[in-house]
Amino acid sequence: MSNKIRRLTSEDYELFAAMDTGIEDDYIKLFFERFAGGTNRLYGLFADGKLASMGGYSIFVGRYAMLGRLRSDRRFQGKSLATELMTHVKNEAFSAEGIRWVGGNTEEGNLPARRVLEKIGCKPKLTQYAATAKEVEAIERGEEVWQEIHSNGRKKSWLEKTYLAKSKVFPFQCYYPFPASDALFNENTLKDWTFYENKAGDRFFVTKHDQKRTHYLHVAYPWNDAREQKGFWQTVASAKQNLEDELGEEAHVWMDIPKDEITGLPANHPFKLNSVWVLYEAEK
Structure with a gap:
């Protein structure tokens, strides 16, 4: 079965909640509805009919799109699904009206997220405390x-x-x-x-x-x-x-x-x- 990517809505919360991310007390659970609407976007990659990877972006002052909220189901790891999804998300962000800059801000020790950002063509600009x-x-x-x-x-x-x-x-x-x-x-x-x-x-x-x-x-x-x-x-x-x-x-x-x-x-x-x-x- 081929992978499918689509935008998520607040009605997709249960699909997200069913993911095995290994993250306890994930703040996204509290704010899922907010992250799926307004100036925020969430997208999901579905494999074998299940939500295998999720990510999105937030728009600031109508010009900037910050990538983030990347979550992966551990049962689908090792298949480069996060890279496939975030490539799509980056392209969607650049196609949004008014967006002039797309990037991501992640912790220095979060090597999986940094690898994904680099694989989709993002380059480090600044490291700061x-x-x-x-x-x-x-x-x-x-x-x-x-x-x-x-x-x-x-x-x-x-x-x-x-x-x-x-x-x-x-x-x-x-x-x-x-x-x-x-x-x-x-x-x-x-x-x-x-x-x-x-x-x-x-x-x-x-x-x-x-x-x-x-x-x-x-x-x-x-x-x-x-x-x-x-x-x-x-x-x-x-x-x-x-x-x-x-x-x-x-x-x-x-x-x-x-x-x-x-x-x-x-x-x-x-x-x-x-x-x-x-x-x-x-x-x-």
């Missing part, structure tokens, strides 16, 4: 906090110089970094994000609220010299406190730090560095 900390007070030095930027013109000027000029990867959401483009920095995002600038006017960073089970103050800083910048960590701590006051809940700090720039953190930093991710991108 998803560095998280419950508190940053330990690295504060009692210095003056940075000023908040309110001018959209000033915000756009900073983004142009540091991210857009060279299509530098920007951490749009936790787990979702993309090569910078004007589409990422629209009026809504500029309004929802908070920008800070130091007194000398030669450094800035962005903070955003994100939630991946835990609430995070997601910090985007385009240099690797944070430990040398007076008031940087005081400002991060202050922004974190503001977020917690707004939410009425605890929040952690998240920073995406390229693997070769980790020395930019202070020696006594509180960040967990056990989560390393590789961003891949594909050519159309």
